[in-house]
Amino acid sequence: MPTHKLSLLGKILLYTLLALFAIQFAAPFAWMVSTAFKPLEETMALPPVWIPSEWKWENFTEAIASMGKFWRYAGNTLFVAFMSVIGSVLSSALAAYGFSRIEWRGRDKVFYLCIATMMIPFPVIMVPTYALFRELDWIGTFKTLYVPFFLGNAFNIFLLRQFFLGIPKSITEAARIDGCSELRIFFQLILPLSKSALLVIALFTFMHSWNDFFAPFIFINDQENYTLALGLQAFQSRQGGTEWHYLMAASTLIIMPLIVLFFFTQKTFIQGITATGGK
Amino acid sequence: MTRTEKINTTKGLLFISPWILGFLAFALYPLIATLYFSFMDYSVLAPPVPIGTENYAELATDTNFMKAVFNTVFFAAISVPLNTALACFLAILLNFNVVGKSFFRTAFFLPSLVPMVCLGVIWRWLLNGEVGLINQVIGPFADFANAVLGTSFSTPAWLEDPSFTKLGLVVASVWGLGHAMVIFLAGLQEAPVELYEAAQLDGAGFWSKLRHVTIPMVSPYILFNMIMGFIAAFQVFAVPFVMMDGVNEPPGGPGGSMLFAATYIYLKAFQDWEMGYACAMALIFFILIVTLTLTLMKISERRVHYAGK
Numbered sequence: 001m002p003t004h005k006l007s008l009l010g011k012i013l014l015y016t017l018l019a020l021f022a023i024q025f026a027a028p029f030a031w032m033v034s035t036a037f038k039p040l041e042e043t044m045a046l047p048p049v050w051i052p053s054e055w056k057w058e059n060f061t062e063a064i065a066s067m068g069k070f071w072r073y074a075g076n077t078l079f080v081a082f083m084s085v086i087g088s089v090l091s092s093a094l095a096a097y098g099f100s101r102i103e104w105r106g107r108d109k110v111f112y113l114c115i116a117t118m119m120i121p122f123p124v125i126m127v128p129t130y131a132l133f134r135e136l137d138w139i140g141t142f143k144t145l146y147v148p149f150f151l152g153n154a155f156n157i158f159l160l161r162q163f164f165l166g167i168p169k170s171i172t173e174a175a176r177i178d179g180c181s182e183l184r185i186f187f188q189l190i191l192p193l194s195k196s197a198l199l200v201i202a203l204f205t206f207m208h209s210w211n212d213f214f215a216p217f218i219f220i221n222d223q224e225n226y227t228l229a230l231g232l233q234a235f236q237s238r239q240g241g242t243e244w245h246y247l248m249a250a251s252t253l254i255i256m257p258l259i260v261l262f263f264f265t266q267k268t269f270i271q272g273i274t275a276t277g278g279k
Numbered sequence: 280m281t282r283t284e285k286i287n288t289t290k291g292l293l294f295i296s297p298w299i300l301g302f303l304a305f306a307l308y309p310l311i312a313t314l315y316f317s318f319m320d321y322s323v324l325a326p327p328v329p330i331g332t333e334n335y336a337e338l339a340t341d342t343n344f345m346k347a348v349f350n351t352v353f354f355a356a357i358s359v360p361l362n363t364a365l366a367c368f369l370a371i372l373l374n375f376n377v378v379g380k381s382f383f384r385t386a387f388f389l390p391s392l393v394p395m396v397c398l399g400v401i402w403r404w405l406l407n408g409e410v411g412l413i414n415q416v417i418g419p420f421a422d423f424a425n426a427v428l429g430t431s432f433s434t435p436a437w438l439e440d441p442s443f444t445k446l447g448l449v450v451a452s453v454w455g456l457g458h459a460m461v462i463f464l465a466g467l468q469e470a471p472v473e474l475y476e477a478a479q480l481d482g483a484g485f486w487s488k489l490r491h492v493t494i495p496m497v498s499p500y501i502l503f504n505m506i507m508g509f510i511a512a513f514q515v516f517a518v519p520f521v522m523m524d525g526v527n528e529p530p531g532g533p534g535g536s537m538l539f540a541a542t543y544i545y546l547k548a549f550q551d552w553e554m555g556y557a558c559a560m561a562l563i564f565f566i567l568i569v570t571l572t573l574t575l576m577k578i579s580e581r582r583v584h585y586a587g588k
Contacts, residue, residue: 006375010485014372015377017372018373018377018383021372021383022383022387025386025387025389025454028454029389031401032401035404044410045410046410047415094295094296094297094298095297095298098293099295102287104287104288104292105280105284105288107291110295113302117302117306119510120310121564121568122541123516123541123544123564124309124313124561124565125309125310125561126545126561127309127316127548127557128309128312128316130548130549131312132304134323150297151298151300151301151304152298152301153301157298211395213394213395213516213517214514214516218549229395230396232397232400233521236403236521244404248400248401248404251401255392255394255397258392258394259389262389262392273458273465274464274465
């Protein structure tokens, strides 16, 4: 209610509520970071210690060392995320173009089918997918994680299609009359105009790969090929939930890149989420 | 079909061909195969053996399955409306042209970036019964109430007491409402200022503006966030898995209270290698999700207001 004039009391109430919620949302973060720096005794101190008596930076190196092949997991995660981003941007852009800039009969019906696939949860299809990957001899490899992204993703196609529909027809008509091939129009006209939308799906796909647990948990069985999410789960399970300072240090390390990425791309990111809610 | 129509259809299909392949391999085939395997005794290692409707008959008497259905529905029924309402509420607060709006927006949004496994680890720590932050914060309140009112509240053992585990998960899930909130914010900003001004002229106060302008304007976003929320809640796996440090023994943590649909499908398929049984379950859950989504859409047809339509 942007124009609503609040009374003084209303204002006090508004900012008190906002501050309370902000504290509630920030506290778990602060607690994680503070625990990550504490000496072991202080992690379980009563009453809680918020500011460590000494800042133990070595918790981070210790956590990395005891998690196993942390850097290897990080490399694996980056590789999978990178391949997924490439695959997703390329295949989703192609499909979105076919769903928006070319008129063909039945197009919108097929598009609804595409949207409907978003309703299929992973747990429902994981068994046959596992069987398929096993047939292909892919179990344990990164292919199980990134190849699906090379075959389009309903969510990304939906986002890009919205964006492509917003580009005026006149821009491509002239090129068509000049006899440009459809692929050239796609690569040389549409893609350069859609950089912001492509960045959005690249970001979303990257975040998804970085965060994903269920698929790697099922398809990756060799520790050498663990992603960070798998590595962290194995780490916490191994040490049985006692060395909380190391666990929080490892969690902080895995979350930090996402936070940094978010701050650099905040505007694009928020625009992207906003677009997903489009009717 | 004219020549151009034919050419265009070919072109269109060529462009969407990667998706067609993906649709066949990761949607159509798995759904049909799930149906097929659900009538089989199948361990992946050996070829499937047809057993008719035996899997379904067994499901009907499987108490763990009943638990998984109950837990999933319980979690979804509490967390989705709660998070949607809270996200909408926070967005409405922010939409008062608040000073420091982007600071608050970032504060509410950031936790939704946290990976599931980290979320599980962090909340396992926060909800720890003895030294967890949550109990340290609510502990003094309980003590105070006990001293003053003579009650006997004690801080819950969030991760051990079967009647609290799911509530702990709901608390953790609130932390991820940032996505929905950003969508609501966008929806609120779409509401034309003139509508509010007109309401103002008609003497509408805060509540009637909220009821007659704001809520109808964001109703499509409520529907969207609810549907996305339910689809996500029905798949909940990683957070309870990490919070319980595995879910094998007993299945689904204390009293089976954290046995969810995805958890049980996973256990049956990849621990017991009873893939056929897992597929029968998967199919039932899929039908549940589709029915729920379509029902939500149907119910909201009359209630959701689409501006400009």
